[in-house]
Amino acid sequence: MTERLWVDDLRPAPPGWTWAKSSAEAIAFLRDGEFAALSLDHDLGGEDTTRPVVLWLCEHDRWPAEVRVHTANPVGREWLTGMARRYGPGVR
Template sequence: MSVPPPGPDAPRIILVDDLRSFVDGRAAEVVRTSAAAVELLERCRDGRVEQLWLDHDLGGDDTVWPVVEVLERAAFDGRPFDIGAVHVHSANPAGAAKVAQVLRRWGYRVRLTPGSPDLAY
């Protein structure tokens, strides 16, 4: 399901999670696979993402690592994505810690938020 981008004054919030959604119904672009997340990030490459919420395990063999690699490559190339905060909310503690470590290394502001009350199935 495609969600239109937010209006010009609305903060852009992206949720990458195969199952969960925001419980408060906030305006967010929700993608369920890493491929869809990479495509969405590329479409908003030159804009600001206020919040990027990442789940590690995205169902089956899919994980958030392709998304992390896009963010990492952008920072390596000297053009990191403009992201206010990355929230890693995975129930996979080892995977979440590794994602946070990699993204922090490249200067992204990362918060580990497992079990966030903002999200539910």
């Protein structure tokens, strides 16, 4: 399992990463596959955020081994990292 999922509406995924631009797209990728790593922006345009993605991971216990947060939103970063530390593998 070497798949890595990048969730961000603006910044392109690094080479080798699957790119999801919305929370719904990210959840669809997670539902259909397994990922070794996940990197999250918080704000995805409009009212969309990655919070539904994290809640889905919590509800389905499908956390990748590695979780990263690359958002510039300090409040969003705190929420995402707090949830990943509490319910998932932590944050790198």
